[in-house]
Amino acid sequence: MKIGLQLGYWGAGPPEGTAEIVDAAEERGFDSVFAAESWGSDAFTPLSWWGSRTSRVRLGTSVAQLSARSPASCAMHALTLDHLSGGRCVLGLGVSGPQVVEGWYGAPFAKPLARTREYVAVVRQVLAREAPVRAAGPHHPLPYDGPGSTGLGKPLKPITHPLRADLPIWLGAEGPRNVAQTAEIADGWIAVYFSPKVAGTYADWLAEGFARPGARRTREEFEVAAGAQVVVTDDPAAERARLKPSLALYIGGMGAPGMNFHAELFRRMGYPDAVEDISRLFAAGERDRATAAVPDELVDDIAIIGDAEHVRSRVAEWERAGVDTLLVGCRDPEQVATISSALHLGSAADNEQALRG
Structure with a gap:
């Protein structure tokens, strides 16, 4: 595992x-550095700025929002x-949610799967640079000929020749149809709040996409990336407590009633009652109680916290x-x-020094 x-x-x-931190990741055997965006900092500038200090690690967005x-x-x-x-570069893309798409970017959220499919197809045309880019739409038509059009739009090829036509495109996806489409059209999947306990379900969703006619990759050619907090510690309880406020926010506050993809994910993971309590308390402004309602077991499902031996065992499980x-x-x-030392990523000398220090 990378x-x-x-x-x-x-x-x-x-x-x-x-x-x-980026310097240390490069030196200690990490494979990649990823940056995200929400409604503040963007994903590409930090990778350019801090990535310029590196020479080996992959630089990825996780995720760049389609509506941005x-x-x-x-x-x-x-x-x-x-x-x-x-x-x-690894181009990680995602649709975000209706609150951000419509509230921040001023764009419609409807038909996220269709929008994603069109978006990826246009990006691939640009990177291939085989012909002037054309797209029928309806979400991303090129040239644009809709209301307000001058009729003067011209199909174009990028002036700059892309370095790689097959630059990897990964998609952040949570629901069954979105994950299946990711397996069909993308080079990798960025899983949010992955847990081994639902790996079989995810494997089924991915398999559906790989089996579709014209699927871009096989499972062996495809990369599954999962985000996780990994903490080597002798005090796991303190680390669980540190993670709970963020989990309460994503479960209870990062979505609208009836349309919170993160909350739905944890329901599928086996925590419907906890999700209901956290959502209700968060909506009522009782954030401390919402945080306290996050079960320890839920944290342990999506994070890897413990001594070095435990961390190695859990990483192997993932x-x-x-x-x-x-x-x-x-x-x-x-x-x-x-x-790095716990997972034996760096050199023997580096690992020994880290364990001593």
Whole structure:
């Protein structure tokens, strides 16, 4: 299994010490560095800025939101980063949710699967650079000929020749139809809140997509990346408590009533009653009680917390469950070193020094 560093998205300002964390990930054997976006910082600029310090790790978006840019614009971002990094870009895409899409980007959320399929097809046309880009729409028509059109739009090929026509496109997906479509049209899947206990269900959804006529990849050619908090510690209870406020936010506050994809995911995982309690308390403004309602077992399902032996065992379990790349968040270079040592990613000398220090 490959280990990647998940930088996430910013809060009120740029997080301190990120450059040193990225340096440590490169030095300690991490395979990749990923950045996210929500409605503040973007995903591409941090990868360009901090990725310029690296020479080996892959640089990925997890995820770039479809409504943030047109597909042609997104392809421009990806091909630029790919050139600057020497072919290390991974383009992770996702639809986000209706609150962000309609509230922040001012675009309709309807038909997310169809929009994703069209978006990916346009990006691939740009990267292939075989002909001027054309798309029938209806979501991303090129050239545009709808209301307000001058009728002067011209199909274009990118001026810059993309470094790789097959630059990998991964999709963030949670529901059964979205995951199946991901297996059909993408090169990889970014799983949010993955748990080995539901790996069989995910495998079935993926298999449906791989079996479709014209599917782009086989399972052997496809990469499953899962985000997880990995903490090597002798005090797992404290680490669970640190993660619960974020989980309460995603379960209770990152969606609308009746349309919260994260909440639905945890229902499928076996926590319908907890999801109901967390959602009700969060909606009532009782965030502390919502946090307290997050079960320890739920945290342990989606995070890997414990001593080095336990972490190694759980990571192996996730690998057996079908995860090819584990994306982990790290607070500082020391956590990078500790994870690297526990999983034997770096050199023997580096691992021994980290365990001593």
